[in-house]
Amino acid sequence: MRLVRWACVALVVLSGCEKKPGAAGPGADAGGAQAQALSLSPLEETSAGEAEAALVAAGAQAMEKFECNRCHDGAGLEAAPVDQHCVHCHQEIEAGTYDAKPELLEKWRAQIVHLKNVPTLEATDARFKRSWIEGFLREPHDVRPGIGAMMPRLQMSEEEAGAIAALLVPGEWGDGEVTGGDAERGAHVMGQMGCGTCHGYGAERIPESPVPVALAEGELERGKALAPDLRHTRARFRPRALVRWLEDPKAVKPDTAMPGIKLTEQQARDVSAYLLEKDLGPAPVYAVPDRLPVLERRVRYSEVEEKVFKKVCWHCHQEPALVGGDGGPGNTGGFGFAGRGLSLSSYVAVNSGMRDAEGARMSVFKKREDGTPHIVAAMHARWSEVAGRPIEGVRGMPLGLPPMTLEEIQLVETWVSQGRPR
Ligand code: HEC
Ligand code: HEC
Ligand code: HEC
Ligand code: HEC
Structure with missing residues (x-):
């Protein structure tokens, strides 16, 4: 670096x-x-x-x-x-x-x-x-x-x-307040200027209208992907910087994926008033779904490998010998993690376990207090993390990615409950 x-x-x-x-x-x-x-x-x-x-x-x-x-x-x-x-x-x-x-x-x-x-x-x-x-x-x-x-x-x-x-953010700049804006007019501007094509505001939809500037190839797709939910903006953004952003986003952040829609100063103040003052309503409450009961049918390792371990997990829990010594953040370490020594790349590797928080070897199938095998608990914990309620003592997997579906978790749990057939 x-x-x-x-x-x-x-x-x-x-x-x-x-x-x-x-x-x-x-x-x-x-x-x-x-x-x-x-x-x-x-x-x-x-x-x-x-x-x-x-x-x-x-x-x-x-x-x-x-x-x-x-x-x-x-x-x-x-x-x-x-x-x-x-x-x-x-x-x-x-x-x-x-x-x-x-x-x-x-x-x-x-x-x-x-x-x-x-x-x-x-x-x-x-x-x-x-x-x-x-x-x-x-x-x-x-x-x-x-x-x-x-x-x-x-x-x-x-x-x-x-x-x-x-x-x-070197220096916590006193950024002052935004004055002279009208939230209702701001809502109208957003509905007219293409904002709803990319942005939402929590559960509320911003009416869609055509983006009023020419877009380069791929710009719309990238912009839609990277557009923040504007419900979070008042917690994130410095208020006066918001006005500047709305007047000319690329002047604030030249590499931004937001198109160069330039609002007038008044429009920018009005939209800022909306984003800073509009009633947010209650924070959304995310339910954490229950796990599905284990399947009746036989589940073998090859199916678990194909549909779960090698589809997602493997990308951070690899076999170091195959990739020049780096087994990924979940195996040999990375992103500040020391590495848990967990390879999810073969039947033998999965069964040879990982290191616990103290560095001692443990099975990933070891049952937690409530009887859930550790690896199943880790996958289900990701649902709780996304809902804003991390689980003590287990990190949600896959790290930073959407939770595995209940069916995928069920598949792993069924395989474990059947004694992990090859
Ligand atoms: C083509 C998609 C697209 C359109 C249309 C669009 N934006 Fe954006 N907007 C983005 C993206 C992408 C970002 C994130 C920029 C970044 O991180 O570089 C962004 C960032 C923002 C932010 C900062 C939010 C934050 O929390 O960081 C605000 C405010 C905003 N846009 C408002 C608007 C308004 C108002 C309009 C309509 C005038 C609009 N945007 C139109 C894609 C779009
Ligand atoms: C050398 C190139 C390369 C690097 C570096 C790389 N990946 Fe990938 N990644 C791939 C390829 C190729 C695939 C798809 C092929 C496959 O499934 O094996 C993939 C697929 C994935 C998938 C499964 C598909 C998906 O999008 O959900 C995940 C998850 C993933 N990578 C995460 C990561 C993470 C996390 C890192 C950084 C620690 C990383 N990758 C680094 C090449 C790479
Ligand atoms: C983006 C990278 C990444 C992906 C993808 C990933 N892991 Fe991990 N995994 C990690 C890291 C990093 C750790 C170490 C975390 C720690 O030490 O707290 C870890 C730890 C674990 C642990 C131990 C967790 C604990 O708190 O005891 C298990 C079990 C695990 N991973 C299983 C999986 C499974 C199953 C998948 C696929 C569904 C998966 N991982 C996908 C990075 C990843
Ligand atoms: C595995 C990939 C990954 C790593 C490693 C990572 N981030 Fe991120 N980070 C993301 C993703 C993806 C987002 C966007 C999340 C979203 O918008 O919901 C993000 C968002 C952010 C944001 C908010 C930016 C914005 O415009 O909304 C900041 C700040 C940030 N990361 C800082 C860091 C820092 C500092 C580190 C190192 C300590 C780091 N990240 C490591 C993937 C990563």
Whole structure:
């Protein structure tokens, strides 16, 4: 990972300079807030600056530890090599530029669903509240209904999350309030300007209308995939940055997948008023479905392998000998996890188990207190995580991806209950 950019950030923070690198938009009012934050005696000023610089440096270290650069571009991250990069490799296969035989590319392309579209971390400081990033890293939730993948639940301490947030948003700028907007007019603007083509607002639909600007090939599809549910925006976005975003999104974040629809200042204030003030209603409550009863019919390993382990799990729980020593984050480690030594790539491997939290070998079929085999509990726990209720002592699988269907979980549970026939 390239550290030069971090050093710059640290220096800027130390020197108290009001120009932040990478912030495309908010320079003007950010400076004011900075001056306010630094109205301390020269001595205090230096130590506050040093503390902030130390935090930013710790954030850079944490980003390296958690390998954020295997999924995200931007924020000065140097991309992981393509054979380690969950998103770049999938994208190259999709585009047909990955170095492999055409028949293979064709076959793979049909199988890859996830981690093709992930938001870049460019210009986070020009958009987000530091506090939101910190909370989100500790307890990720679904922001973009158009992509199945979510930000994975990593093993991150409060300090690490705070340091990363400080790096992505150096300085908690007092961003002020948005005035002079009318929420009702804002709703009307959204219905007229194509916003509903890509965005939703919780359970509420924004009326669909044609996008009023010309779109490049693939832009609509990518935009739909990456468009956030605007119900979360008031928690995430700095209020005044929102007006700027709506006036010209590409001026705030040049690589954004949102088309360059430019609202007038008044329209932007009206839409901002809607997004910041409109009654959110109660938060949606997600039910966690019960597991299905085990099947009557015989289930053999080959079926479980084909429909579950090699369809999804294997991509993070591989056989290290086959892939140059890297068995994936769930086996030899990655994303800050030490690795649980769990390969899900063959009958023998699955049956040889994994390491528990203390590093001792355990069977993945070991029953938990309620009698559920650990591996089944891990798959079902993903449903609870997506519903915002993580389960103590077991991480939901597949990590950061949509839960396995109840039928897929049932298949594994049936196979385990039948004594795991080959
Ligand atoms: C396995 C891939 C993966 C890894 C590793 C990963 N992320 Fe993410 N991250 C995602 C996905 C997917 C989303 C989009 C989730 C959504 O919108 O619901 C996301 C969203 C985010 C967002 C919100 C951005 C936005 O515009 O909404 C931030 C901030 C973020 N990640 C930071 C990080 C940091 C920092 C790290 C390293 C500590 C990291 N991510 C590691 C996949 C990943
Ligand atoms: C060297 C290229 C490459 C890299 C790197 C890579 N993948 Fe994949 N991935 C593939 C191919 C090829 C397929 C489809 C073929 C298959 O099913 O074996 C695939 C399929 C998948 C699937 C199953 C289909 C789907 O979309 O749900 C998942 C899950 C997955 N990858 C996750 C990951 C994760 C997580 C990482 C990063 C830790 C990663 N991949 C890194 C090439 C790659
Ligand atoms: C083609 C799809 C598309 C259309 C049409 C579109 N957007 Fe977006 N919008 C996006 C995408 C993609 C992002 C995420 C940008 C990023 O992360 O780079 C976004 C981001 C946003 C955000 C920031 C939300 C957040 O929480 O980060 C707001 C606010 C927003 N759009 C409002 C609008 C409004 C209002 C309209 C209509 C005037 C509109 N968008 C039209 C795709 C679209
Ligand atoms: C995106 C990568 C990824 C995918 C896909 C994935 N895993 Fe994992 N898995 C991990 C990581 C990382 C860990 C280590 C987590 C930890 O140490 O807390 C892990 C741990 C586990 C554990 C131990 C969990 C615990 O808390 O004790 C089980 C069981 C498991 N995985 C099963 C599966 C199964 C079954 C699938 C497919 C349905 C799957 N994994 C798919 C990355 C993944």
